[in-house]
Amino acid sequence: MxxxxxxxxxxxxxxxLDYKGKHDGLxxxxxxxxxxxxxxxxxxxxxxxxxxxxxxxFLIRLELLTIGKTIVEPQTYNAFFTLHGVIMIFLFVIPGxxxxxxxxxxxxxxxxxxxxxxxxxxxxxxxxxxxGIMVIISILLPGGPADTGxxxxxxxxxxxxxxxxFTGLAAFILGFSSILTGINFVTxxxxxxxxxxxxxxxxxxxxxxxxxxxxxxLATPIIGITLLLIVxxxxxxxxxxxxxxxxxxxxxxxxxxIYSHPAVYIMIVPAMGVVSEIIPVFARRTIFGYKFIxxxxxxxxxxGSLVWAHHMFSSGMSSTAQFVFSLLTFLVAIxxxxxxxxxxxxxxxxxxxxxxxxxxxxxxxxxxxxxxxxGVVQGxxxxxxxxxxxxxxxxxxxxxxxxxxxxxxxxxxxxxxxxMFGRMYNKKLAKVGFWFLFVGFNTLYFPLFVxxxxxxxxxxxxxxxxxxxxxxxxxxxxxxxxxxxxFIYYNLIRSLISGQKINDKNxxxxxxxxxxxxxxxxxxxxxxxxxxxxxxxxxKMNDEELxxxxx
Amino acid sequence: xxxxxSQFVKSVDFAFFFIIAVSVFFxxxxxxxxxxxVIKYNRKRNPHAKNIHGNTGLEILWTVVPTIxxxxxxxxxxxGYKEMSSIPxxxxxxxxxxxxxxxxxxxxxxxxxxxLFVPVNKPVKVNLSSLDVNHAFYIPAFxxxxxxxPGRQNTAWFTATEISSHPIFCAEYCGLNHSxxxxxxxxxxxxxxxxxxxxxxxxxxxxxxxx
Ligand SMILES: [Cu+2]
Ligand SMILES: [Cu+2]
Numbered sequence: 009m010x011x012x013x014x015x016x017x018x019x020x021x022x023x024x025l026d027y028k029g030k031h032d033g034l035x036x037x038x039x040x041x042x043x044x045x046x047x048x049x050x051x052x053x054x055x056x057x058x059x060x061x062x063x064x065x066f067l068i069r070l071e072l073l074t075i076g077k078t079i080v081e082p083q084t085y086n087a088f089f090t091l092h093g094v095i096m097i098f099l100f101v102i103p104g105x106x107x108x109x110x111x112x113x114x115x116x117x118x119x120x121x122x123x124x125x126x127x128x129x130x131x132x133x134x135x136x137x138x139x140g141i142m143v144i145i146s147i148l149l150p151g152g153p154a155d156t157g158x159x160x161x162x163x164x165x166x167x168x169x170x171x172x173x174f175t176g177l178a179a180f181i182l183g184f185s186s187i188l189t190g191i192n193f194v195t196x197x198x199x200x201x202x203x204x205x206x207x208x209x210x211x212x213x214x215x216x217x218x219x220x221x222x223x224x225x226l227a228t229p230i231i232g233i234t235l236l237l238i239v240x241x242x243x244x245x246x247x248x249x250x251x252x253x254x255x256x257x258x259x260x261x262x263x264x265x266i267y268s269h270p271a272v273y274i275m276i277v278p279a280m281g282v283v284s285e286i287i288p289v290f291a292r293r294t295i296f297g298y299k300f301i302x303x304x305x306x307x308x309x310x311x312g313s314l315v316w317a318h319h320m321f322s323s324g325m326s327s328t329a330q331f332v333f334s335l336l337t338f339l340v341a342i343x344x345x346x347x348x349x350x351x352x353x354x355x356x357x358x359x360x361x362x363x364x365x366x367x368x369x370x371x372x373x374x375x376x377x378x379x380x381x382x383g384v385v386q387g388x389x390x391x392x393x394x395x396x397x398x399x400x401x402x403x404x405x406x407x408x409x410x411x412x413x414x415x416x417x418x419x420x421x422x423x424x425x426x427x428m429f430g431r432m433y434n435k436k437l438a439k440v441g442f443w444f445l446f447v448g449f450n451t452l453y454f455p456l457f458v459x460x461x462x463x464x465x466x467x468x469x470x471x472x473x474x475x476x477x478x479x480x481x482x483x484x485x486x487x488x489x490x491x492x493x494x495f496i497y498y499n500l501i502r503s504l505i506s507g508q509k510i511n512d513k514n515x516x517x518x519x520x521x522x523x524x525x526x527x528x529x530x531x532x533x534x535x536x537x538x539x540x541x542x543x544x545x546x547x548k549m550n551d552e553e554l555x556x557x558x559x
Numbered sequence: 560x561x562x563x564x565s566q567f568v569k570s571v572d573f574a575f576f577f578i579i580a581v582s583v584f585f586x587x588x589x590x591x592x593x594x595x596x597v598i599k600y601n602r603k604r605n606p607h608a609k610n611i612h613g614n615t616g617l618e619i620l621w622t623v624v625p626t627i628x629x630x631x632x633x634x635x636x637x638x639g640y641k642e643m644s645s646i647p648x649x650x651x652x653x654x655x656x657x658x659x660x661x662x663x664x665x666x667x668x669x670x671x672x673x674x675l676f677v678p679v680n681k682p683v684k685v686n687l688s689s690l691d692v693n694h695a696f697y698i699p700a701f702x703x704x705x706x707x708x709p710g711r712q713n714t715a716w717f718t719a720t721e722i723s724s725h726p727i728f729c730a731e732y733c734g735l736n737h738s739x740x741x742x743x744x745x746x747x748x749x750x751x752x753x754x755x756x757x758x759x760x761x762x763x764x765x766x767x768x769x770x
Binding site: 366 | 570574585586589597606607611612617618622625632633637639642660664696697702703704705709710711729732733736737738
């Protein structure tokens with residue numbers, strides 16, 4: 009053991025990509041407990057699942073190009089949107105930023121060598137992979153892929169002959185992966201901050217991950233329990249949810265949304281953290297309202313746990329419940345609005361450079377604002393009655409989840425990938441990719457707002473002629489969007505192989521700790537654990553400049 | 560679109576367009592400011608940034624103003640909803656049965672139909688029940704939607720205000736032919752409706768009805 013320790017400490021100063029631990033080659037990756045390598049493992053898996061999810065999305069839109077059958081039968085279409093939802097939500101958006109960039113950068117940003125429980129971290133990656141593979145296998149097993157939508161509403165989900173149980177089990181396992189990541193991050197932030205790294209000296213991405221981690225730990229077990237209750241019902245015949253056994257389908261909906269609404273914040277809060285990192289760096293000034301941004305993440309986590317039933321306004325709840333859940337839904341919009349205002353104010357009197365990460369961050373603000381504001385529209389009870397379960401909802405959550413989290417992930421990729429691999433992508437091509445993605449995105453999703461207001465229900469294989477034009481525009485948008493994704497993938501992957509090497513530690517002029525270390529970082533992250541004396545976005549040179557001018 | 564097809568349309572559309580108007584205002588404000596700042600404080604034009612750590616007055620302003628606005632939005636949504644949930648005593652009742660993948664309607668006199676015929680300007684109460692899985696009874700033109708859930712009876716009501724016909728959709732996913740779970744509501748004048756509802760109904764019930 010002692011020889012091993014000395015061995016590791018000897019090459020702890022080599023770059024983490026070349027580092028040799030107990031294992032070599034592939035094993036050196038899939039059994040590595042280095043938070044950076046685990047982050048990369050997640051990244052590879054995540055981008056692969058994303059590509060699969062996008063393919064299903066493409067097929068959904070293609071089927072909807074014309075009235076009646078375009079490419080597939082209804083059963084296949086129903087499986088497409090179920091798989092699209094399950095893969096995107098459980099395998100891409102929920103793990104998304106915490107698992108990849110949280111793993112890689114959280115320890116570095118707070119001045120730590122690793123997360124608190126490196127082995128549990130590896131376990132959570134393995135659980136994620138097992139869950140992901142199960143989702144893919146469910147497509148191939150006899151019975152066929154689940155056709156219930158990602159919400160698995162009972163009683164349909166217990167009537168259908170498709171592989172629902174298997175897919176549900178996959179979600180159960182993925183839930184554990186998420187809980188473990190959450191526990192790890194909470195502990196890491198509490199215990200492993202470098203000397204001097206007080207709570208209010210932490211970068212805002214860490215604050216966002218902290219709020220997210222608590223939701224992961226507290227909310228995810230509920231979906232686990234719900235899935236277990238379904239097993240109890242099926243195996244022991246205890247009537248819980250299925251009216252055929254004397255159960256209540258509404259109870260299932262409550263339990264499902266008690267998790268799945270907070271899950272929306274698991275998805276979006278880390279992306280808000282990314283934007284809070286990028287804006288000050290590319291405006292080259294202190295962030296406006298640091299504490300308000302930090303606390304609004306916590307407020308979202310708290311309030312966001314109390315609004316789940318807004319997904320069920322048309323289900324026939326009591327008026328009191330409707331009243332409370334509608335009111336709280338409106339209030340949860342406030343902390344998000346506070347963030348948006350503070351980000352915008354951070355641009356004021358900055359010195360702004362529109363590099364690709366900044367483009368994505370600004371697009372995030374725009375698209376997330378549309379997503380958030382249309383969420384407010386649905387908070388109004390009478391309006392929600394009309395809009396719920398129409399394509400308006402589909403548009404709303406794609407603006408939040410893709411326009412928000414998705415663009416946040418692309419912002420993070422363009423911001424941090426050069427640090428992670430020490431190689432730079434082509435900035436011009438990155439901007440071309442961005443514009444295709446942005447234009448395609450709006451062409452794809454905006455028409456869904458309009459036709460949703462006009463009454464087009466969601467999860468429809470076919471539609472009335474009056475909705476044709478919106479469906480056609482939307483499908484064309486999906487092609488533009490995918491073209492953008494191809495540019496982005498090509499550019500980023502090419503950069504890892506043959507991108508220009510960067511020697512500069514700090515390519516963007518950031519002041520958080522990851523910009524003070526090598527690109528790519530060494531195995532131990534820091535040659536010496538740093539002593540932190542100032543906040544994350546101080547930009548003291550601005551004040552010095554100002555003093556000079558005054559003189 | 561502009562003609563109110565049911566008595567809910569006015570309040571729902573008012574709440575909707577009020578929120579949309581406020582939203583568009585804020586979206587234009589934020590986007591406009593972003594673009595303006597990006598141009599004005601471009602690094603080429605403005606090489607040196609100025610540090611501003613925050614401003615408590617502004618923070619209070621942009622917390623309080625949106626809070627007041629959302630309380631108004633909440634109020635408009637709530638009053639509209641209250642109207643939807645208070646069913647008038649003198650409503651005519653129609654029993655709606657949903658199953659994979661059709662709706663059927665049964666009237667008090669025993670008349671059944673696959674299309675929903677209703678008289679104009681008369682409150683109609685629908686009792687919603689499902690024979691199998693969750694469905695939702697949705698008439699976009701009336702701004703009316705209610706889930707139809709097996710094992711419990713939901714109710715809803717509306718007053719159609721124009722002689723016309725409109726689609727009825729199933730809005731809660733219910734499997735293979737969910738998108739074909741479609742029928743129409745046909746709004747007739749009171750006299751046309753009375754003729755229709757009594758046509759082909761067994762005589763005994765007819766006689767009872769005429770009394
Ligand atoms: Cu929600
Ligand atoms: Cu249905």
